[in-house]
Amino acid sequence: MPLPKPKGTESRKDFMQRCMSDSVTVSEFPNTDQRLAVCSKQYRDKYEEVNLESYNDYPASASNNAKKAIKYKEENGSSCGTKVGWTRARQLADKKKISRDTIARMASFKRHQQHKDVPYTEGCGGIMWDAWGGASGIEWAIKKLKQIDKK
Secondary structure, eight states: OOOOOOOTTOOHHHHHHHHHHOHHHHHHOOSHHHHHHHHHHHHHHHHHHHHTOEEOOOOHHHHHHHHHHHHHHHHHOOOOSOHHHHHHHHHHHTTOOEEHHHHHHHHHGGGGGGGTTSOGGGOSHHHHHHHTTHHHHHHHHHHHHHHHHHO
16 A cells, blocks of 8 residues: 655645554554654655756746846946855846745745845845846746645
8 A cells, every 4th residue: 555645735744743643654664763764755755856846937027137137246246145146146047947945035035125126336135136036036936936836
Protein backbone atom coordinates (compact mmCIF):
# COMPACT_ATOMS: atom_id res chain seq x y z
CA MET A 1 0.00 0.00 0.00
CA PRO A 2 1.34 3.50 -0.75
CA LEU A 3 2.72 5.86 1.84
CA PRO A 4 0.80 9.05 2.58
CA LYS A 5 1.64 12.18 0.58
CA PRO A 6 1.08 15.81 1.55
CA LYS A 7 -2.29 17.22 0.51
CA GLY A 8 -2.55 20.62 -1.16
CA THR A 9 -1.52 23.28 1.31
CA GLU A 10 -1.21 20.89 4.26
CA SER A 11 1.36 22.20 6.70
CA ARG A 12 4.44 20.16 7.50
CA LYS A 13 3.26 19.72 11.08
CA ASP A 14 -0.16 18.42 10.01
CA PHE A 15 1.33 16.10 7.42
CA MET A 16 3.91 14.71 9.84
CA GLN A 17 1.22 13.96 12.44
CA ARG A 18 -0.91 12.20 9.84
CA CYS A 19 2.01 10.30 8.31
CA MET A 20 3.49 9.21 11.64
CA SER A 21 0.17 7.70 12.76
CA ASP A 22 -0.84 6.24 9.38
CA SER A 23 -1.49 2.49 9.72
CA VAL A 24 0.49 1.58 6.59
CA THR A 25 3.47 3.70 7.64
CA VAL A 26 3.39 2.30 11.17
CA SER A 27 3.27 -1.31 9.94
CA GLU A 28 6.02 -0.83 7.33
CA PHE A 29 8.23 1.29 9.61
CA PRO A 30 7.61 0.28 13.23
CA ASN A 31 10.77 2.08 14.39
CA THR A 32 9.78 5.67 15.19
CA ASP A 33 13.07 7.19 14.00
CA GLN A 34 12.85 5.36 10.69
CA ARG A 35 9.19 6.37 10.27
CA LEU A 36 10.11 9.99 11.01
CA ALA A 37 12.80 9.89 8.32
CA VAL A 38 10.41 8.37 5.77
CA CYS A 39 7.65 10.87 6.52
CA SER A 40 10.11 13.77 6.36
CA LYS A 41 11.30 12.57 2.97
CA GLN A 42 7.72 12.26 1.71
CA TYR A 43 7.06 15.87 2.69
CA ARG A 44 10.37 17.15 1.30
CA ASP A 45 9.87 15.33 -2.02
CA LYS A 46 6.47 16.97 -2.53
CA TYR A 47 7.85 20.41 -1.65
CA GLU A 48 10.86 20.02 -3.95
CA GLU A 49 8.62 18.80 -6.79
CA VAL A 50 6.82 22.16 -6.71
CA ASN A 51 9.99 24.17 -6.25
CA LEU A 52 11.81 22.67 -9.23
CA GLU A 53 9.56 24.49 -11.66
CA SER A 54 10.61 27.95 -12.74
CA TYR A 55 8.79 30.78 -14.46
CA ASN A 56 9.43 33.80 -16.66
CA ASP A 57 5.90 34.87 -17.47
CA TYR A 58 6.26 38.08 -15.48
CA PRO A 59 5.16 41.26 -17.28
CA ALA A 60 7.46 43.13 -19.66
CA SER A 61 7.03 46.17 -17.43
CA ALA A 62 8.74 44.27 -14.58
CA SER A 63 11.72 43.62 -16.87
CA ASN A 64 11.72 47.23 -18.01
CA ASN A 65 11.69 48.49 -14.41
CA ALA A 66 14.68 46.30 -13.61
CA LYS A 67 16.50 47.49 -16.76
CA LYS A 68 15.88 51.10 -15.77
CA ALA A 69 17.39 50.53 -12.30
CA ILE A 70 20.42 48.69 -13.75
CA LYS A 71 21.01 51.40 -16.33
CA TYR A 72 20.93 54.11 -13.67
CA LYS A 73 23.38 52.19 -11.48
CA GLU A 74 25.75 51.58 -14.41
CA GLU A 75 25.68 55.23 -15.51
CA ASN A 76 25.63 56.95 -12.11
CA GLY A 77 26.83 54.40 -9.60
CA SER A 78 24.81 53.44 -6.56
CA SER A 79 25.53 51.94 -3.17
CA CYS A 80 21.89 50.92 -2.80
CA GLY A 81 20.70 47.38 -2.44
CA THR A 82 22.31 44.04 -1.87
CA LYS A 83 23.90 41.51 -4.17
CA VAL A 84 20.62 39.57 -4.01
CA GLY A 85 18.64 42.63 -5.11
CA TRP A 86 20.90 43.30 -8.08
CA THR A 87 20.93 39.62 -9.02
CA ARG A 88 17.12 39.77 -9.06
CA ALA A 89 17.23 42.87 -11.25
CA ARG A 90 19.53 41.11 -13.73
CA GLN A 91 17.28 38.02 -13.80
CA LEU A 92 14.22 40.14 -14.49
CA ALA A 93 15.99 42.32 -17.06
CA ASP A 94 17.20 39.22 -18.92
CA LYS A 95 13.78 37.49 -18.68
CA LYS A 96 15.40 34.52 -16.91
CA LYS A 97 13.27 31.87 -15.28
CA ILE A 98 12.87 32.20 -11.53
CA SER A 99 11.89 29.66 -8.90
CA ARG A 100 8.94 29.61 -6.53
CA ASP A 101 11.27 30.63 -3.69
CA THR A 102 12.48 33.64 -5.67
CA ILE A 103 8.90 34.58 -6.50
CA ALA A 104 8.08 34.41 -2.78
CA ARG A 105 10.97 36.79 -2.03
CA MET A 106 9.68 39.15 -4.73
CA ALA A 107 6.19 39.03 -3.24
CA SER A 108 7.57 39.83 0.21
CA PHE A 109 9.27 42.93 -1.22
CA LYS A 110 5.81 44.56 -1.12
CA ARG A 111 6.72 45.63 2.42
CA HIS A 112 8.98 48.28 0.84
CA GLN A 113 6.20 49.84 -1.24
CA GLN A 114 6.06 52.96 0.94
CA HIS A 115 9.53 53.91 -0.39
CA LYS A 116 8.83 53.31 -4.10
CA ASP A 117 8.50 57.00 -4.97
CA VAL A 118 11.88 58.05 -3.58
CA PRO A 119 13.80 59.46 -6.58
CA TYR A 120 16.90 57.50 -7.53
CA THR A 121 19.04 60.57 -6.75
CA GLU A 122 17.61 60.95 -3.23
CA GLY A 123 17.76 57.47 -1.74
CA CYS A 124 17.44 53.76 -2.29
CA GLY A 125 13.67 53.24 -2.18
CA GLY A 126 12.80 53.92 -5.81
CA ILE A 127 15.78 52.27 -7.44
CA MET A 128 15.46 49.08 -5.41
CA TRP A 129 11.70 48.97 -5.90
CA ASP A 130 12.34 49.03 -9.64
CA ALA A 131 15.22 46.55 -9.36
CA TRP A 132 12.75 44.03 -7.89
CA GLY A 133 10.33 44.62 -10.80
CA GLY A 134 8.38 47.60 -9.52
CA ALA A 135 4.66 47.44 -8.85
CA SER A 136 3.96 45.20 -11.84
CA GLY A 137 6.65 42.70 -10.79
CA ILE A 138 5.62 42.61 -7.15
CA GLU A 139 1.90 42.25 -7.95
CA TRP A 140 2.69 39.49 -10.47
CA ALA A 141 4.76 37.69 -7.82
CA ILE A 142 1.93 37.84 -5.27
CA LYS A 143 -0.58 36.41 -7.77
CA LYS A 144 1.85 33.83 -9.14
CA LEU A 145 2.72 32.59 -5.66
CA LYS A 146 -0.95 31.98 -4.90
CA GLN A 147 -1.36 30.19 -8.24
CA ILE A 148 1.68 27.95 -7.65
CA ASP A 149 0.65 27.12 -4.10
CA LYS A 150 -2.82 26.03 -5.24
CA LYS A 151 -1.22 23.13 -7.15
